[in-house]
Amino acid sequence: MKFGFDIDDTLIDLRAHAFSLYNKKLEKNIPIEIFQALQRVEIHEPFGLTDSQGSAMWNSSLEEIYFTDCPIFEQALETLQGLNQQGHDIYYITSRPKHYCAQTQEWMSTLGFPIKEGHFFCGMQDAEKVAIIKNLALDVYVDDKPAVLETLQNIETKVILKNQSYNEHVQLPRLHHWHEFDNIIKA
Numbered sequence: 001m002k003f004g005f006d007i008d009d010t011l012i013d014l015r016a017h018a019f020s021l022y023n024k025k026l027e028k029n030i031p032i033e034i035f036q037a038l039q040r041v042e043i044h045e046p047f048g049l050t051d052s053q054g055s056a057m058w059n060s061s062l063e064e065i066y067f068t069d070c071p072i073f074e075q076a077l078e079t080l081q082g083l084n085q086q087g088h089d090i091y092y093i094t095s096r097p098k099h100y101c102a103q104t105q106e107w108m109s110t111l112g113f114p115i116k117e118g119h120f121f122c123g124m125q126d127a128e129k130v131a132i133i134k135n136l137a138l139d140v141y142v143d144d145k146p147a148v149l150e151t152l153q154n155i156e157t158k159v160i161l162k163n164q165s166y167n168e169h170v171q172l173p174r175l176h177h178w179h180e181f182d183n184i185i186k187a
């Protein structure tokens with residue numbers, strides 16, 4: 001089978017990692033419960049930043065957010081390694097900016113994610129993911145972002161939602177924890 005995965009906030013806990021970096025950089029101590037209740041993807045509001053300040057902070061911190069010690073969600077790595085060992089095709093589809101793509105692929109490889117040549121797609125807009133998913137004729141695709149998931153209605157691919165506080169309204173099979181993955185794809 002062909003499996004596709006978004007990376008940020010699907011396989012790795014990027015926003016939580018960024019939230020902890022923001023606490024350090026801004027010398028704050030905003031508790032993780034505030035993060036866990038956020039109803040939007042952006043994380044700057046609890047730090048008292050406006051949207052434009054938040055966007056500037058995000059963009060200027062990106063390299064540090066992406067390539068330091070962002071944790072992988074528990075069991076995500078093992079799940080993908082298991083699929084790879086069973087002979088399935090694994091694709092990554094991330095809308096990280098183009099100039100971070102090569103470094104991202106290398107970083108993922110170093111962590112142990114199985115990446116075959118031609119199986120790493122990066123640098124597209126969120127709304128462009130759907131064309132790649134259709135062209136690849138993926139059997140299963142996992143993502144967290146409502147803006148992406150809304151473009152994936154009426155396709156043959158089984159779309160699975162990685163649970164996050166900002167996607168509670170989306171009606172799709174929901175993955176709370178990676179150990180549930182096998183059961184969700186069988187359902």
Ligand SMILES: [Mg+2]
Nearest residue numbers: 006008009144
């Ligand atoms: Mg994502």
